[in-house]
Amino acid sequence: MIAKFIYLWVILPIMNGNIIVFRFKEKTEQKSINQFCKKFYGQNTTSHGGKYQYRRQGFLDNIPHIKLIGGVIIVKKDFAEKVINFLKEYNAEFYVRDLILLYEDEVALGKFKSIP
Secondary structure, eight states: OHHHHHHHHHHSOOOEEEEEEEEOOTTOOHHHHHHHHHHHHOEEEEETTTTEEEEEOOGGGGSOEEEEETTEEEEEHHHHHHHHHHHHHTTOEEEEEEEEOOHHHHHHTTSSOOOO
16 A cells, blocks of 8 residues: 555655745734735726726736635745745735645646646
């Protein structure tokens, strides 16, 4: 049984990523948090009473990521430093941990194509 697991690890490449958990301090103004969210996640916007719809691009629109819940994202190791620097600009508390990505995570982050 152990040989099968070793065999799989030899065939399948291992891709490392980072999970980043962040939050703002309790006394942070809601206005600042809203501004951060617009710049970080982007925003879907309408004008003229909903006649026109468009998307304001956010920082994460250019970075492959998986948003688990608010304040928790998974990124490839290559992009973690960019995300951390962005969070530092807004004085957010953050925690970063390494993790081994599952195949599904790698598909979502763009390394592999999904199997039909």
